[in-house]
Amino acid sequence: MRVSGETNYPRTVAVDFDGVLCEYDEVWRGPDHFGEPTSWGRPLLDRLRELGYQRIVLFTCRVIPKWNDGRPAEQLRAAVQRWLDDHGMAVDEITGEKPLAQLYIDDRAGLPQVRNHLTWILSRGEPFTVEQEGA
Helix, strand or coil, X not given: CEECCCCCCCCXXXXXXXXXXXXXXCCCXXXXXXXXXXXXXXXXXXXXXXXXXXXXXXXXXXXCHHHCCCCXXXXXXXXXXXXXXXXXXXXXXXXXXXXXXXXXXXXXXCHHHHHHHHHHHHHHCCCCCEEXXXX
């Protein structure tokens, strides 16, 4: 069995917002408070496109109404989109759920490890693939 970007759907990467694209100090201040962009956020998105990812999906709890004062999802999504636009970052979709993807970039996986992996992607190329013997 081989796990790679070879599928019948577009090569997709799921990118978390807070802690990956937007600085987050682990203190939730509400849906109207946004941190500064991380130093690697925009270069990461650009590099993922260069690597052939056809779909970049941003996932964030910021667009889930029940966790954000009951505000409508579209209003919450528009606020995130404005932040992205203001910082020159482009994604194909913004969602409150982790989508099906070949690669997930999430600070909850362990921020030091995520930063090391992002540095590797930006400097060396394609994220690793996993192959099982006998594939």
